[in-house]
Amino acid sequence: MKLSEIAKELGREFDGEDKEITGMNTLADASEHELTFISNPKYVKQIPTTKAGAILVNEAAASYAPKGCTPLVVEDPYWCVAIVSKLFAPPIEDEAGEVSVGEGSIVDKKATLAKGAKIGKNCRIMAGAYVGSQSEIGDNTILYPNVVVYRDCKIGANCIIHANTTIGGDGFGFATNKMGEHKKIYQNGNVIIEDDVEIGNSVTVDRAVFGSTRIKKGVHIDNLVQIGHNCEVGEFSVMVSQSGLAGSTKLGRNVVMGGQAAAAGHLEIAPFNTFAARSGITKSIKEQGKTWAGFPLYEHKVWLRLQGKIAKLLKQ
Amino acid sequence: MKLSEIAKELGREFDGEDKEITGMNTLADASEHELTFISNPKYVKQIPTTKAGAILVNEAAASYAPKGCTPLVVEDPYWCVAIVSKLFAPPIEDEAGEVSVGEGSIVDKKATLAKGAKIGKNCRIMAGAYVGSQSEIGDNTILYPNVVVYRDCKIGANCIIHANTTIGGDGFGFATNKMGEHKKIYQNGNVIIEDDVEIGNSVTVDRAVFGSTRIKKGVHIDNLVQIGHNCEVGEFSVMVSQSGLAGSTKLGRNVVMGGQAAAAGHLEIAPFNTFAARSGITKSIKEQGKTWAGFPLYEHKVWLRLQGKIAKLLKQ
Amino acid sequence: MKLSEIAKELGREFDGEDKEITGMNTLADASEHELTFISNPKYVKQIPTTKAGAILVNEAAASYAPKGCTPLVVEDPYWCVAIVSKLFAPPIEDEAGEVSVGEGSIVDKKATLAKGAKIGKNCRIMAGAYVGSQSEIGDNTILYPNVVVYRDCKIGANCIIHANTTIGGDGFGFATNKMGEHKKIYQNGNVIIEDDVEIGNSVTVDRAVFGSTRIKKGVHIDNLVQIGHNCEVGEFSVMVSQSGLAGSTKLGRNVVMGGQAAAAGHLEIAPFNTFAARSGITKSIKEQGKTWAGFPLYEHKVWLRLQGKIAKLLKQ
Incomplete structure (x- = not known):
């Protein structure tokens, strides 16, 4: 899913460099194709070291995002995590199929x-x-x-x-x-x-x-x-x-x-x-x-x- | 189920005015077609205000029953609740049927x-x-x-x-x-x-x-x-x-x-x-x-x- | 199962009188066709009264075994209980059959x-x-x-x-x-x-x-x-x-x-x-x-x- 599509789902305009995002992860574990987030201020100091491709972040902490990590500035990053998590949830697949x-x-x-x-x-x-x-x-x-x-x-x-x-x-x-x-x-x-x-x-x-x-x-x-x-x-x-x-x-x-x-x-x-x-x-x-x-x-x-x-x- | 039938199940003679009883309920919530009960003496003072059609009650408290609420006098009202609850229990219906x-x-x-x-x-x-x-x-x-x-x-x-x-x-x-x-x-x-x-x-x-x-x-x-x-x-x-x-x-x-x-x-x-x-x-x-x-x-x-x-x- | 077979599963030589063992049980409850064990030293004093046909026991306690109860001397009796318990576990039988x-x-x-x-x-x-x-x-x-x-x-x-x-x-x-x-x-x-x-x-x-x-x-x-x-x-x-x-x-x-x-x-x-x-x-x-x-x-x-x-x- 494109980062621009995620931004759209969050009701935000998006004008940065678009990229493919394959899922979400923590600040420490996210890779360049993943979106991370910061909701607890005590982890702000970890932002500059994240390898994530993008970050859900409030305005105050947005400037900590390192190069290569596009900030998606939102009012309540954790609420947005919930919204985005649903975009990445696979459908329930319990119908018959190859096993x-x-x-x-x-x-x-x-x-x-x-x-x-x-x-x-x-x-x-x-x-x-x-x-x-x-x-x-x-x-x-x-x-x-x-x-x-x-x-x-x-x-x-x-x-x-x-x-x-x-x-x-x-x-x-x-x-x-x-x-x-x-x-x-x-x-x-x-x-x-x-x-x-x-x-x-x-x-x-x-x-x-x-x-x-x-x-x-x-x-x-x-x-x-x-x-x-x-x-x-x-x-x-x-x-x-x-x-x-x-x-x-x-x-x-x-x-x-x-x-x-x-x-x-x-x-x-x-x-x-x-x-x-x-x-x-x-x-x-x-x-x-x-x-x-x-x-x-x-x-x-x-x-x-x-x-x-x-x-x-x-x-x- | 008739009140007289319930009395019979409890092994009591019944000579009051008979009525249809559709279920059991608490003193506070019972309606005129429901049977209530009093087992804890601290609720005796609620008896006069019940709207129940009948009440399982011991001899000492029977006189508190208000007009329209027929007292069924029994030795152990709570034990009788158990007996009567079974009369109103629906059968298990899990066989096929319209869904x-x-x-x-x-x-x-x-x-x-x-x-x-x-x-x-x-x-x-x-x-x-x-x-x-x-x-x-x-x-x-x-x-x-x-x-x-x-x-x-x-x-x-x-x-x-x-x-x-x-x-x-x-x-x-x-x-x-x-x-x-x-x-x-x-x-x-x-x-x-x-x-x-x-x-x-x-x-x-x-x-x-x-x-x-x-x-x-x-x-x-x-x-x-x-x-x-x-x-x-x-x-x-x-x-x-x-x-x-x-x-x-x-x-x-x-x-x-x-x-x-x-x-x-x-x-x-x-x-x-x-x-x-x-x-x-x-x-x-x-x-x-x-x-x-x-x-x-x-x-x-x-x-x-x-x-x-x-x-x-x-x-x- | 023969006692000699159990001994073999435990990697021990066996040269005593062989007997049929039908299961395991505690010191107090074992019968002559059952194997018992002693792993907690506080039960050593119960050994002489067991009716078990054989006992998993370490060297120090082996001499307490009464007549008729063959000691199987092992280093770690409780570990051997685990090994032997599997020998007596019935297979899972949930296939169709007479009910x-x-x-x-x-x-x-x-x-x-x-x-x-x-x-x-x-x-x-x-x-x-x-x-x-x-x-x-x-x-x-x-x-x-x-x-x-x-x-x-x-x-x-x-x-x-x-x-x-x-x-x-x-x-x-x-x-x-x-x-x-x-x-x-x-x-x-x-x-x-x-x-x-x-x-x-x-x-x-x-x-x-x-x-x-x-x-x-x-x-x-x-x-x-x-x-x-x-x-x-x-x-x-x-x-x-x-x-x-x-x-x-x-x-x-x-x-x-x-x-x-x-x-x-x-x-x-x-x-x-x-x-x-x-x-x-x-x-x-x-x-x-x-x-x-x-x-x-x-x-x-x-x-x-x-x-x-x-x-x-x-x-x-």
Whole structure:
């Protein structure tokens, strides 16, 4: 899509150098054929280093755009992200079409493979499972009944995805205007699940807004777990039932999230950290190999001591 | 159904004036053709103002029934509600029957439209989705794979309901006798979802026991959220993943429930309040536009200060 | 399978008396044709009393094995449990085969009954529901759309299982080696649900690793509840939305778990205890009939008093 067409959709005149734009991305990740945006002032200093071909920006920050990055000056860049995201959203393609099923795989007649779905060898795609358009399932992987994989996702080899789980549903993203009205930000990224991953029942792994949500090799996820868009779960990490990660949080390898534990968004958790049940994580953790508990979060042994102190209040 | 027949089902003799009863409802909402009940003594003072045609009531409170409201005197009115609720429960009707599908809508062959279902224009009803008897789906609405909409519900236009979500499942209601045994209260109400609502994966929105559970225009709901029977979620409100509302709680417009936040039942939350992740709300909030946190709940800034005070206990 | 074959799979030479082994089980429950294991040193003292035909054991504890119980000495017994569990895992059998459907039952054409499934009388198995191989559904029971019952489970009479719920998914079990890598422990037990049980939407009840996870008569379970492998939920107990039980925890009769309340694993909760919303239970409770709250857990009235004390910290 031409940049001039995008400008037109936003109700703006466009008189700069026109160029082809293939999608949207963040300041850090956008390439010369992508449109980026700046909505949070704290990222203004990153504008000059972006490689994006164009940027949605308000008037105040427009002059920071580097050479080669055409500024589209708008009043509310984030609201415009929502508008533009829809332009790049692919249509729902679940009608019949060419699919690929590897040798030895059994696809139940009541399962659905949408156009372009690709199933590896020796897979089991059980009744009511749905594999969206262009999604790929690796060898020896099992999708139990009623698993839903949205379009464009990749699931590795030797994975087990249990019943009623959804991979690649839309991340929770929208812009809000001054009237308090919301506009959906279409989630045009995907989910990549590496090999040897097991995921329980009724888990929700959201697709990325741009790029990929990623579950790395050997991860084990229990039932009813939430993984937000653009998260990364490191190799051999473990998430116990009813735990959750808000968007863009990254767990290192062998992190353990106890039952009902949760992390806020945009955090980085170093490898080998363990979080007791119902931990509430609101800051990144750089040290490796510790055990944590509580909300606010403390080292587990400190939390235990603190609970002892709190209990003593009863005697006062 | 005649009032005399209901009395008979309850094992009571009936010698009053007989009348046609079409259903059950609360003291406040029941009309002259409905049966109401009183089980919690604190509502006794509302009895004289009810417009119900009859009331399930124990002996002590029977005399409060106003003219036109026939008292059915029983030992345990709430247990009798459970018995009577079943009499009014419609049969499950998911066999084939006449359905209506608007122009431009695509209903997957693996989706099910039960008898009397009505799909608007340009909808997408994907594989494995189920639309119950008499339920209506507005124009341009998408039901992703394996969404289940129980009977008699209404979903507005331009809604997106993501995979594996259930709309209109039975609310959690039962009566318990002195032996600790439970009897289901059939949930004969419905769910109404207004226009422009987006609901994530594996969300559960329960149908009302009487009347409607209502999600208003422009609401955004993330994955794994619970909304109990008879709740109301105000315009443009936002519920983040794993949050929940117990029965009959009403959120005003633009309320934000953070991740894993929850509200007890029968509360009213004024517009524009924001609840941080894992807030626990146990009282109604009349002020608008504040930010809250914690369980017990405090204003967010007070909660932060309190956590500082608690941390200091470690030094004592 | 012969014990010598199991030894071979574990890469061990075998020169003892060979015997037929039909499965695995715990030290306490294993019979003479079963293999048991010891991985946690605190159970060493139970070894001499096991009735198992053989035991996976490290060198240090091998001498505790009683007569008739052949020790298979291995370096990491729990890792070997994972290897052996796979040997006993039955194949997925969801292809067409003989099924049994009782008089008066309606099985939707879009539902799936796997080979050997057995449906009682007057049941309703709705669209997209899946009943696994050899699973049995009692009379008058309703499976709402997209309910998944894995193989070998039993659901009683007069049960209602709501949409998108999964019964009998694999429990969350794996062994971890020194490199932090995990190996799945196949869950070869089942789930037994007794009569008159109602289970909400998107609930997950995991199958046992050995033996059965059990939901007893008259239990009511709300939406989005997690029940781990080998749990037992006592008669007429109630679990409110988003609550959860970790593995092997047993609730007595008429226990109430409030919304988002959770219990750690391997606990026993005496009858008639009530846990307020978001209680966190980490110890067994022997007293009956009390009300609890908080995490750490206190008696409810103490918790309320404690919150009052904590609030006073703001004035210091």
